[in-house]
Amino acid sequence: MxxxxxxxxxxxxxxxxxxxxxxxxxxxxxxxxxxxxLPRAKLTNTADNALERLFWGTAAPEMVTAFLKMSRKGMVHHCIHALKYNRRPEVGRKLGILFGEELRTSQRWPAIDLIVPVPLHPAKEKERGYNQSLHIAMGISESLRIPVSANLLTKRRYTHTQTKKSRSQRRDNVDNVFHINRNKLPPGCTSILLVDDVITTGATLEACILLLKKNTSCKIYAAALAVPTK
Ligand SMILES: [Zn+2]
Incomplete structure (x- = not known):
């Protein structure tokens, strides 16, 4: 053997x-x-944390958190790279399960009805072979025992990297990029957890949160697997 x-x-x-x-x-x-x-970001149990402040005066979701701190060339950086570029979706699932445990045992975070990953453009998803945020969402789902909807949100327009743009340019860049399929919202759903891989400017999450708030009466929460350290 x-x-x-x-x-x-x-x-x-x-x-x-x-x-x-x-x-x-x-x-x-x-x-x-x-x-x-694992370098935990330790934001889940902190009210008005740095990520929540990012959305004040804009999308203002109920709560925002990230699981891990990502430093350049560090362990989390390697994990995210493997997840996004080396065809290792299991990395997202594994870390998603641990993230889900943190959310499940949090005194601050409430029970949530549905998990929605930030969608990729279909061409990008085809090239990568999968949506990495969906695999993180499936890991979180395993710990929280709540369903994932992979098609409530879809991405219609291809966007280029956000990091070199100003805040208003970033907003214009994601305007009308996402689409909501309202018939995919389960009846009785009152709260949604939006899941992304890395939170940098917050513009992508902001666009998705605003779209969900405009088209549903659900409370919106947001969670990213990693946040870069400055
Ligand atoms: Zn190792």
Missing amino acids: KALRDLLFVLFPRFCAGCKKPLYTHEHVICTFCLMR
Whole structure:
């Protein structure tokens, strides 16, 4: 049996998404050492945290949080890179489960009815093979035991990177980009958790929150897997 495992490892090597070292047989996706050192953003239980302040006077969702702090070339950076560019959707699911545990055990966050991932443009999703935010959402769903809707929101217009634009340019850039399929909203749904991979300017989440608020009477919450450290 061990010989078979060794042979399988040679044929299909398994590496930690955080530190890129080989995984032991009992480890999955991320090694024990990295899991113990996950740099948590510690925002979930903080009222008026920095991410919530980002939306004051604009979309003003009920609550906003992020799970991990992402530094340049750090462990979380490697995980996000593997999730987005190396066809490792299981990284999103694994970290999503842990994020869901943080939300589930939070004294501050209430029970929520539905999880909605920020959609990708269909061309982008085809190129990547999947929507990474959907896999994070599925992980969170596993911990919170609430459903995910992958088609309540869709993305219609292709947008380019936001980071070099001003705040108003970023808003114009995401205006009318997303579309809501109102018939996909489950009856009786009163609260939605919007899920994204990384929160930077907040413009993408803002556009989705405004669209959901305009077209539903649900309370909107937002959660990103990672927030870059300055
Ligand atoms: Zn590791």
